[in-house]
Amino acid sequence: MRAREEETEEVMDLPSTSTAKNQPTVPVEIQKLVLEIIYNYPGIWTKDCEIEWGNLTEEVKTKSKTDVETNILKLVFKSAKAQMCDKLKELILDKRLELSSVESELQKWPLYSTFEYYRKILKRYEEGLWFQQKRMIDLENRSVMEDEETLGRIRVKHKNEIDRKTRTAILEILEEYPEVYGNIDTTINKDYQPIADELVFRTNVAVDLPVIKNIVKSTRELLIKNLKTNILNTKLNRDEVEETLSKWIYYPSFRYYRPWVKESEKLFWEMRGEADKEMEVDTPAVIEEVEHQREEEAMEVTETVETENVAIPESQEEKKSEEEEDLSFSFDPESADEDKPNLPSAIVIRYNPPKQTESIRFVQEYKSEIPESCTEARRAQNHGSQLLERSYPGIPNRKFGEPDNKKFGADESLTWPVQMVLEDPEDKNHWMTYFEGWNIAYKYSEEYLEETAWYTLKVGKMKKKFLKEMEKLDKDAVDEYRSRASGTITKSFIFDYEDVSYFHSKANEQYGFAPVLYISLTKKIRPPVFHFIPINILDKSVFQHCTKRMANKPFHSLRALKASRTTVTNPGGCEKPEKCVCDKRYDLVYDKNYVQYVQTDSSGLLNFSDVDPNQRALSIECSKECGCSSKCPRRQTQRGQKTPLIVFYEGKKGFGLRAGGRIRKGQFIGEYTGVIKKAGEGDDTSYEACLGGIDENLVICSKEYGNAMRFMSHSCDPSARFVVVHSRRQESDPLIPRLAIFALKDIDIAEEVTISYWKEDVIEEAIKKGTTIECLCRTEKCKKLIPV
Numbered sequence: 001m002r003a004r005e006e007e008t009e010e011v012m013d014l015p016s017t018s019t020a021k022n023q024p025t026v027p028v029e030i031q032k033l034v035l036e037i038i039y040n041y042p043g044i045w046t047k048d049c050e051i052e053w054g055n056l057t058e059e060v061k062t063k064s065k066t067d068v069e070t071n072i073l074k075l076v077f078k079s080a081k082a083q084m085c086d087k088l089k090e091l092i093l094d095k096r097l098e099l100s101s102v103e104s105e106l107q108k109w110p111l112y113s114t115f116e117y118y119r120k121i122l123k124r125y126e127e128g129l130w131f132q133q134k135r136m137i138d139l140e141n142r143s144v145m146e147d148e149e150t151l152g153r154i155r156v157k158h159k160n161e162i163d164r165k166t167r168t169a170i171l172e173i174l175e176e177y178p179e180v181y182g183n184i185d186t187t188i189n190k191d192y193q194p195i196a197d198e199l200v201f202r203t204n205v206a207v208d209l210p211v212i213k214n215i216v217k218s219t220r221e222l223l224i225k226n227l228k229t230n231i232l233n234t235k236l237n238r239d240e241v242e243e244t245l246s247k248w249i250y251y252p253s254f255r256y257y258r259p260w261v262k263e264s265e266k267l268f269w270e271m272r273g274e275a276d277k278e279m280e281v282d283t284p285a286v287i288e289e290v291e292h293q294r295e296e297e298a299m300e301v302t303e304t305v306e307t308e309n310v311a312i313p314e315s316q317e318e319k320k321s322e323e324e325e326d327l328s329f330s331f332d333p334e335s336a337d338e339d340k341p342n343l344p345s346a347i348v349i350r351y352n353p354p355k356q357t358e359s360i361r362f363v364q365e366y367k368s369e370i371p372e373s374c375t376e377a378r379r380a381q382n383h384g385s386q387l388l389e390r391s392y393p394g395i396p397n398r399k400f401g402e403p404d405n406k407k408f409g410a411d412e413s414l415t416w417p418v419q420m421v422l423e424d425p426e427d428k429n430h431w432m433t434y435f436e437g438w439n440i441a442y443k444y445s446e447e448y449l450e451e452t453a454w455y456t457l458k459v460g461k462m463k464k465k466f467l468k469e470m471e472k473l474d475k476d477a478v479d480e481y482r483s484r485a486s487g488t489i490t491k492s493f494i495f496d497y498e499d500v501s502y503f504h505s506k507a508n509e510q511y512g513f514a515p516v517l518y519i520s521l522t523k524k525i526r527p528p529v530f531h532f533i534p535i536n537i538l539d540k541s542v543f544q545h546c547t548k549r550m551a552n553k554p555f556h557s558l559r560a561l562k563a564s565r566t567t568v569t570n571p572g573g574c575e576k577p578e579k580c581v582c583d584k585r586y587d588l589v590y591d592k593n594y595v596q597y598v599q600t601d602s603s604g605l606l607n608f609s610d611v612d613p614n615q616r617a618l619s620i621e622c623s624k625e626c627g628c629s630s631k632c633p634r635r636q637t638q639r640g641q642k643t644p645l646i647v648f649y650e651g652k653k654g655f656g657l658r659a660g661g662r663i664r665k666g667q668f669i670g671e672y673t674g675v676i677k678k679a680g681e682g683d684d685t686s687y688e689a690c691l692g693g694i695d696e697n698l699v700i701c702s703k704e705y706g707n708a709m710r711f712m713s714h715s716c717d718p719s720a721r722f723v724v725v726h727s728r729r730q731e732s733d734p735l736i737p738r739l740a741i742f743a744l745k746d747i748d749i750a751e752e753v754t755i756s757y758w759k760e761d762v763i764e765e766a767i768k769k770g771t772t773i774e775c776l777c778r779t780e781k782c783k784k785l786i787p788v
């Protein structure tokens with residue numbers, strides 16, 4: 001690296017983008033020397049290697065004969081990095097220069113000659129800028145569709161990458177297609193082709209037709225849901241409903257649809273007992289009024305509050321900040337199983353010859369595998385040069401690294417999925433970004449990631465919020481974790497955590513479930529090893545045992561066999577209360593003296609106030625027979641985990657489970673999955689949960705196969721409890737018992753999700769016998785001892 005001849009400035013303020021007033025000034029010569037020397041210390045290019053900083057400080061001292069403190073050197077480096085990013089952005093995006101002009105402009109920057117090498121580290125960042133520049137130019141020329149060359153650069157967005165901008169654009173385009181939005185229920189994928197074409201034309205983003213269809217339908221669902229919550233639950237008056245709706249982020253681009261849901265709205269007002277009042281959305285005048293308002297709005301730039309569901313339960317309203325709104329995971333409704341009708345709800349192994357049904361997957365043997373959707377990880381597993389010395393079921397142990405870049409990197413970067421983003425403690429506006437299958441860190445601005453990796457950024461922000469909450473309990477531990485996570489993670493066990501988190505979340509994502517992250521703040525312990533499985537697994541004999549039970553019979557056969565004993569009527573939670581037969585089915589099949597019946601209300605919440613904590617609770621979920629949709633509040637287990645969960649190292653207790661978002665009292669948290677087997681078959685029962693209430697003889701064992709729920713610790717004052725669930729989508733499906741976990745209280749982000757492992761009498765019995773260990777639940781109600 002040779003220094004360039006002519007310089008104009010003698011001193012420079014640090015850092016370039018900083019607003020701080022009292023930054024030191026460092027002579028350019030020293031800055032150049034520092035940057036030149038840093039070339040030989042790659043350990044600090046992308047991370048903060050303290051040893052290298054120490055050596056570097058010494059070298060600078062020797063060569064410059066000046067004593068410059070390490071933190072000043074860090075500032076020099078940080079400032080140069082920021083300047084390099086700013087300059088690239090300015091030249092590529094603002095000035096829209098070509099590559100050769102960018103090059104010559106950069107040469108004018110006095111530090112470039114000694115810092116040029118760093119531009120390679122910003123390769124992906126720069127690629128992103130070129131891509132954006134191209135898109136801007138394409139859009140201006142409106143030549144995207146004609147130009148074959150450009151078509152290759154269109155960004156394809158998959159379901160979880162759909163950001164607010166894309167969704168808004170789809171809804172805006174849709175307005176021009178009343179023949180589609182007026183017939184949403186009967187549309188087929190093909191009907192959305194003109195919308196998809198227009199989307200590419202307007203935004204250079206390509207989205208699959210089923211995804212567009214889902215977005216349209218789900219926004220309609222959200223509109224209805226918001227109306228329902230505001231009218232029935234929050235009991236707002238008409239003006240307030242209007243006002244609340246207008247805060248919903250998609251309302252401005254979707255309000256034209258309101259008259260098409262007037263029947264639903266009318267029904268809600270009727271249920272409120274306000275049927276006599278005139279429906280305001282009923283007349284064309286309203287559409288005109290909407291149009292008028294819209295024109296007015298277009299004139300003024302107002303800040304929109306982002307929220308999916310604008311109705312906030314009263315008890316939580318105060319607490320819910322804008323930041324949280326942004327973090328609320330709305331896997332519903334895009335990921336609801338309407339999208340994937342063929343998803344199995346259990347896996348049966350060793351069934352010979354295998355059968356074929358939609359709801360059950362039959363296999364000869366089962367082992368965790370890298371999800372099929374992770375194509376880059378699979379490619380890396382085959383060709384990557386970086387071997388990670390570890391072995392986790394279903395998780396690759398090979399990655400691509402710098403040496404593979406030339407052969408396997410190239411242009412595909414544009415469609416690579418981003419695996420994770422980690423906060424950069426030194427730079428709040430950028431995130432350290434890792435692509436799936438690669439072990440190289442890149443730095444991207446939040447703005448850029450918002451555009452290209454919306455979903456992963458959301459997970460990153462959730463983790464950041466979780467750590468912020470954990471700081472209140474143990475700041476030192478969180479600081480230590482952060483410094484480790486921003487260091488050389490590729491070689492440390494942190495990557496194991498990130499990979500386990502990613503691939504388990506991907507397995508969940510296939511079913512439309514929320515992510516699971518694994519975190520150990522201080523202890524250098526490897527993540528737990530087990531086969532992650534989002535649904536239950538059972539073998540042929542247990543499967544046959546389940547399918548022989550009377551509960552399998554369809555409702556009409558049950559009724560023919562038996563007269564209903566009592567009338568349990570609480571069908572209010574179902575979307576179609578008039579047709580719902582769940583409660584009656586409970587009467588016909590289960591014994592109320594033995595298992596208590598619980599049923600979700602219209603918000604999908606369970607009320608446990610009358611349920612004995614020592615008694616088993618059972619819920620029956622709706623099936624197609626009830627006539628409701630897959631989004632009915634009475635289908636919680638079928639829809640699955642919607643709140644992110646954190647498997648967190650709790651010290652002596654081992655790993656436990658914490659909430660990655662706010663969970664409401666009565667809310668479904670997740671399903672306890674594992675191997676369904678006969679009780680008493682294994683010698684280690686610590687991961688076994690009984691299916692009593694449905695079948696006393698069966699347990700779910702999550703020791704070798706399971707999901708995040710297997711980590712719940714015992715508490716003498718638990719925040720959640722088990723509910724056995726009778727659930728299937730179709731009455732013709734085999735009925736396999738399921739086990740759900742519901743919240744007993746409001747659980748905040750970073751709070752532990754715990755259950756009581758035993759009934760009280762079992763704990764007391766063990767205490768009497770002396771067969772106990774110390775209980776570490778640390779609650780006020782702790783009995784201090786629990787059974788071994």
Ligand SMILES: C[S@@+](CC[C@H](N)C(=O)[O-])C[C@H]1O[C@@H](n2cnc3c(N)ncnc32)[C@H](O)[C@@H]1O
Nearest residue numbers: 653654655686687710711712713714775776777
């Ligand atoms: C189902 S496992 C929970 C996950 C386990 N901690 C892990 O790291 O895999 C049950 C085990 O967790 C630990 N544990 C859970 N709750 C506890 C508590 N309240 N006190 C002490 N140990 C507990 C015990 O070792 C128990 O055998």
